[in-house]
Amino acid sequence: MVDALPPLRDVVARYGLDARKSLGQNFLFDLNLTARIARAAGPFDDTVIVEIGPGPGGLTRALLEQGARVIAVERDPRCLPALEEISAHYPGRLTIVEGDALEIDIAALVQTHAPVIPDARETSDRESRASSDNNAVALDPRSDLRPAGNDNRVSARICANLPYNVATALLTKWIEAEPWPSVFDRYVLMFQKEVALRIVATPKERADYGRLAVLCGWRAKARILFDVSPAAFTPPPKVTSSVIELTPNPRPLHCDPRALSRVTQAAFGQRRKMLRQSLKSLGVDAAALLAAAGIEGTKRAEEVDVAGFVALAREFSQIGR
Ligand code: SAM
Numbered sequence: 001m002v003d004a005l006p007p008l009r010d011v012v013a014r015y016g017l018d019a020r021k022s023l024g025q026n027f028l029f030d031l032n033l034t035a036r037i038a039r040a041a042g043p044f045d046d047t048v049i050v051e052i053g054p055g056p057g058g059l060t061r062a063l064l065e066q067g068a069r070v071i072a073v074e075r076d077p078r079c080l081p082a083l084e085e086i087s088a089h090y091p092g093r094l095t096i097v098e099g100d101a102l103e104i105d106i107a108a109l110v111q112t113h114a115p116v117i118p119d120a121r122e123t124s125d126r127e128s129r130a131s132s133d134n135n136a137v138a139l140d141p142r143s144d145l146r147p148a149g150n151d152n153r154v155s156a157r158i159c160a161n162l163p164y165n166v167a168t169a170l171l172t173k174w175i176e177a178e179p180w181p182s183v184f185d186r187y188v189l190m191f192q193k194e195v196a197l198r199i200v201a202t203p204k205e206r207a208d209y210g211r212l213a214v215l216c217g218w219r220a221k222a223r224i225l226f227d228v229s230p231a232a233f234t235p236p237p238k239v240t241s242s243v244i245e246l247t248p249n250p251r252p253l254h255c256d257p258r259a260l261s262r263v264t265q266a267a268f269g270q271r272r273k274m275l276r277q278s279l280k281s282l283g284v285d286a287a288a289l290l291a292a293a294g295i296e297g298t299k300r301a302e303e304v305d306v307a308g309f310v311a312l313a314r315e316f317s318q319i320g321r
Contacts, residue, residue: 004089005061005085005086005089006085008027008029008056008057008058008061009029011056011057011082011085012027012056012082015056015078015079015081015082016078017055017056017078017079017082019234019235020076022165023075023076023163023165024053024162024163024164024165024166024167025055025076025163026161026164026233026234026235026236026237027055027056027058027233027234028058028059028161028232028233028234029058029234030232031058031062033228033232034058034059034061034062035062035065035066036226037059037062037159037161037188037190037243038059038062038063038065038066038068038159039066040159040188040225040243040245041063041068041157041159041186041188042066042067042068044063044066044067044068044069046155047068047069047155047156047157047185048068048069048070048071048110048113048155048156048157049063049068049069049070049071049156049157049158049159050070050071050072050073050106050109050110050156050157050158050159050160050184051063051070051071051072051073051158051159051160052073052101052106052158052160052162052163052170053073053074053075053101053160053161053162053163054070054072054073054074054079054083054096055074055076055079055161056079056082056083057072057079057082057083057085057086059159059160059161060072060083060086060094061086063159064086064089064090064093064094068093069093069094070093070094070095071095071097071106071109071110071113072094072095072096072097073097073099073101073104073106073109074096074097074098074099075098075099075100075101077098080096080098083096084096095113097109101166101170102166102169102170102173106158106174107156107177107182107183107184110156110183111183155183155185156183156184156185157184157185157186157187157188158174158184158186158187158188158189159187159188159189160188160189160190161190162189162190162191164191164192164195164237167189167191167192167195168191168195168212171187171189171191171199171212171216171246172212172215174187175215175216175218175219175220175246175257176215176257176258176261178257180219180248180252181248181249181250182248184248185247185248186245186246186247186248187220187245187246187248188225188243188244188245189243189244189245189246190228190241190242190243190244191241191242191244192237192239192240192241192242193227193239193240193241193242194239195212196224196241196242196244197224197242198210198212198213199212199213199216199222199244199246200213200216200222200223200224200244201213202217202305203302203303203304203305206302209302210264210268210271210301210302211261211264211265211268213306214260214264214306214309215257215260215261215264216246217306218249218252218253218255218260218306218309218310219248219249219252220246220247220248220249221246221247221249222244222245222246222247223244223245224242224243224244225242225243225244225245226242226243227240227241227242227243228240228241228242228243253307253310254310254314255310255313255314255317256313256314256317259313259314259316259317260309260310260313262282262313262316263279263282263309263312263313263316264301264309266278266279266281266282267279267301267304267309267312268301268302269281271300271301271302272300273300274297274298274299274300275290275295275296275297275298275299275300275301275304276290276297276298278301279312282316284316284319285319288319289312289315289316289319290312292315292318292319293308293311293312293314293315294311295308295311295312
């Protein structure tokens with residue numbers, strides 16, 4: 001479809017959408033770049049995209065242009081008229097939700113707006129039709145992405161150029177969500193590069209390896225897709241950005257996210273100290289905790305891998321009761 005919507009810069013000028021730092025507003029007007037981010041989030045069959053912070057709608061347009069159905073959550077009411085214009089251009093494909101993504105249960109939001117997606121019953125109808133029809137084309141393997149045991153849930157994905165002031169808080173909230181796996185089969189997100197490096201770090205990248213890497217490494221596989229220069233944004237931020245992809249691990253090692261959060265906070269809060277010292281701040285016998293988890297007390301936080309922290313969290317859940 002030829003995009004007959006007015007140029008984004010005109011829309012921004014018409015609605016007076018001057019970028020506000022307090023809302024982490026750095027807009028993208030480069031259509032090649034927004035198309036590239038949208039492609040990274042595809043393919044879009046049987047999936048609803050949740051976009052956090054659509055702003056004037058640059059990335060939203062690219063997602064819709066490539067065939068996505070989008071639920072867009074925007075905190076700034078000034079952006080809503082521009083988004084309504086896009087919604088009118090793509091009837092039935094864009095749902096606009098005004099609100100704070102930190103407060104909203106976006107998995108529940110997906111359920112509320114599920115009627116636009118073929119539901120699991122239709123999928124299983126399709127499967128039975130396919131299996132009873134020798135000429136049936138192979139089932140779309142992406143239907144396997146639907147979380148096991150959640151038959152009524154649709155497949156959904158988050159794609160966003162995140163507001164940097166709340167980006168880490170949002171990611172933490174999504175990765176700590178219960179139950180796991182959540183409704184989201186993938187997350188394609190723009191962060192400041194420095195944060196992206198902290199998300200994908202392993203103990204080898206000592207300086208970047210910390211709480212965020214442990215949390216993300218526990219429940220997902222994260223990788224950096226590409227970097228984006230500050231010049232791509234209006235206004236340009238001071239630093240380079242990176243688009244990352246997180247693919248949830250459907251069966252992460254069992255542990256309580258709250259316990260993992262407590263343990264990593266204690267360990268990385270004093271990252272230069274040995275664990276037998278730093279873990280005392282948990283208010284338990286640190287030596288006994290480390291022994292139960294099979295980790296040497298002389299190690300420092302940055303020397304312990306994700307499985308080690310999960311073991312510590314599990315033991316902490318037992319001892320710390
Ligand atoms: N997606 C647009 C783009 O790429 O040009 C705008 C991205 S801008 C970096 C971040 C957007 O998130 C802004 O539109 C801002 O108003 C919105 N935002 C900030 N905090 C938010 C929150 N807590 N919940 C939802 N949206 C938020």
